[in-house]
Amino acid sequence: MTSLNVLLLFAALLFCVGLLGILIRRSLIVILMCLELMLAAAMLNLVAFNRYHLDETGLPATSLSIFIFFIIAVAAAEAALGLAIVTAIYKQKKNLNLNELNSLRDC
């Protein structure tokens, strides 16, 4: 039967893939997508624990479900804002290569 360990493993692997993507890729859009992947991994983790721990009614706790619901909402808002920033950057620099975006340097 499906055990908690398997799901946690998959969530961890998804998180690592997302982290790898952030560290490897140079395009800003792809990095944002990998960020979403990491969030999704966290959500999978939470959902697994949601099903694991049953409250006194014998059902999965609704408060955790609401928490996950809020995470989805905030993640969506953050994705939208990130994409707006990406658009602004592209308008300025015509380039989304991470190596070029270093104007915050100390010189």
Place this chain on the structure above:
Amino acid sequence: MNLNPWLLLLIPLLSSLTIWWLLSATKSAVAAWFSTVSSVACLLIVIGLNQAEELGAYAFNWIEIDNLVLSIGLMLDSTALKMMLIVTGIGTLVNLFSTIYMAKDEHAARYYASLSLFLFSMTGIVLADNFIMMFIFWELVGLSSYLLIGHWFTKDSAANAAKKAFLMNRIGDFGFLIGILLVWVMAGTFHFDQLATMLQDKPAQIASLGAITLACLFCGALGKSAQFPLHTWLADAMEGPTPVSALIHAATMVAAGIYMLFRFQLSLGHDIAEMIFHTWAGTMIAYLGAATAVIAALCALAQSDIKKILAYSTLSQLGYMVMAIGLGFKGGEAAMFHLYTHAWFKALLFLGAGAIIYRCHHQQDIWKMGGLAKRMPITALCFIIGSAALMAIPIVTSGSYSKEQILEVVHHENIILFWVAIFVASLTVFYTLRLVIVVFSGFSRNDDSSDAKEAPIAMLVPLIILAVLAIISGLPKIAKILAPAYHEHPIVFNFVFISSTIAILIGAIAAFIIYKGKQREPLYLPVLKKAFGFDFLYEVFLVRWIQRFMAGLCQVIDQFLISAVIVNGLARLTAYIGQGLRQMHRGQLALYHLLLSAGMVVLIYLFVFA
């Protein structure tokens, strides 16, 4: 009378400090009389102490560490007190003489302060009751000599001469200090009166360490009494004022080396002293003294500066004394007696030379003087008496008594040195008579000396007193009262006496023949005039390399070590670290991501696994 001997130290010191701090702005006469009065006071105290029957112990402990006790104390035995007579006597006369000689000098106050400081230091050496105190005052004497030789330091040659004197003294003092420490190793004490008792039952120590100790102690005498090879500073020291040469470089400071060795002999006692001095060290001392005597005498007969002639003659006589003292206890007594007589007539000669120079408008070349016997009769008479004492004219002068004693001892101990001494005696007569003939007889050779008058009264008084002493101080009755370490010694017409008389005659005849009536120097001896080129040798083979080494060392330490490594190095290290840390702020997002992830991994490790 209960006179406190500490006053002998305090009066000159206070006088020096007072003149330095308070009187330097006043006229030179005030400082001069202050200094003279203080030295007269010291003289009176010394005479009083000599008369006194009972003298207490005067010492206080300065440093006590376990069984090492260093004290500052006064040893008031007869040798010391009679030596003090010489020091304060000549000190007073020199002070008196300087009142005229230095009257027109602008910095006379500094001169008198240094003079008082010198008297203070010399008193310390003479009255010291242990080696360490003697060493301290030894160094102070070196300092006073430096100040006095370099009195006119604005003249390059004077400043260099002062530096040379001090440095050569210092080199000797290095060996001296090692010798003092060896005394400690050998005997376990520094005090003179304990040496004999501590060494009584240590024959093994004496046998093994005695000679090397003596050799190292002699290094001090090498420096201070200007023996070969550290002899070159005395001739240059004539850059100082003439009264200074009279006091320091004739009578007292250069005699300190002899005095120290004699003190050592006295405190060891007759038997142990004979044991230690009859080793290779004693022989070395004797031969070095003889070498100095010969070299100096040879150089003296080619000089044309009156003070340089007298300086080389001092060197030669010191060589005699060192030669004598190296030959044992008897030689030590003879050396001290000669020191005593030499002090009076050499001071007389130098002060006489000072009077002549003063009246000849500071002309020092003997070939520019002449016929001064008629112009300055009293001065000339005193000078000639002094020269007679130097030549050791038998019976009539004091110099002969002491020189006879030395020759007796040397004849008894070492025949080679005896003939060397006879040769030097002959040379002494030769150059002294040369000096007298050229300066005083004949006619004046130069305008400077043609209008010379008799010396002023304040200069004549010391000259007359010293002339009297030059004649009578050798006589047994007087010597018993005044001389340190006197042994009744009748004049015996033996081989020694005859050979020395013949030597005197040979020298005199030679000088008369060669120099009578000459207008210019007849002999051409450049090697002797340049004093065998020792200065040049030292300069080229020693000084230059030492200076280069020191310069190199300074360069390494200052420019490389401190500048480049420490100061610059620290700056560069800081900049380097800063540069390294700056790499974190390059504005590269990828780097930031990497650092974040790495930090996260580290944190997980620390919290979960460690």
Place this chain on the structure above:
Amino acid sequence: MEQTKIIMIDLFSFVPAILANVMPLGLTVIFGLLMLVSALVVILAKNPVTSALGMLACFVTLAALFIGLDAFFIGILQILVYAGAVMVLFLFIIMLLDLKEPSELEMSTVKPASIILGIVTVLLLLIQIGVVLSKIPTTLFAKINHAQAAKYFDSQSVITAKLNQGILPDAHLIGQALSLNYAFALQLIGIILLLATIGVIVIGQKSSH
């Protein structure tokens, strides 16, 4: 719209027995692997459109996993919001900015050292996770007892009715909790979304000159 939603969830009532427990291991593993493969596509694809589509597949399989874990509402919401809105937004921006595959010139500025360091860091993390996971004993999920749970609710409500039927009324439960307990939080979420909208508009404005 609401009726459609309830019908969709009701469709699952046909398999009550299976849903008493979570998905069987095989299905979990299939969906999990598909998810990982899609994630790898996201990070390895050169074309950003390919990346976006990979992400889409990832989210869909993720939703399947959610549903397999009895989180029906969350699963559907995932597809609606992420696949429906966020991915569309991504694709929209990619198309708008006309992002192409990175040219040879751009790829050459990549430093191999940083890539290797990145891989190393992630590997270390994986090792740490692996060690931790290996120490946890295998824990299975408990079965949901619907009949038992029904006793805790008001006998007249839809929730009790559904529970007696053996269905987990996810949406109803969450709705009830949202309205009763987390109403204020709901309003706040609304404000956050409003702020996001305002922010997007402000950032996206043309510069004033």
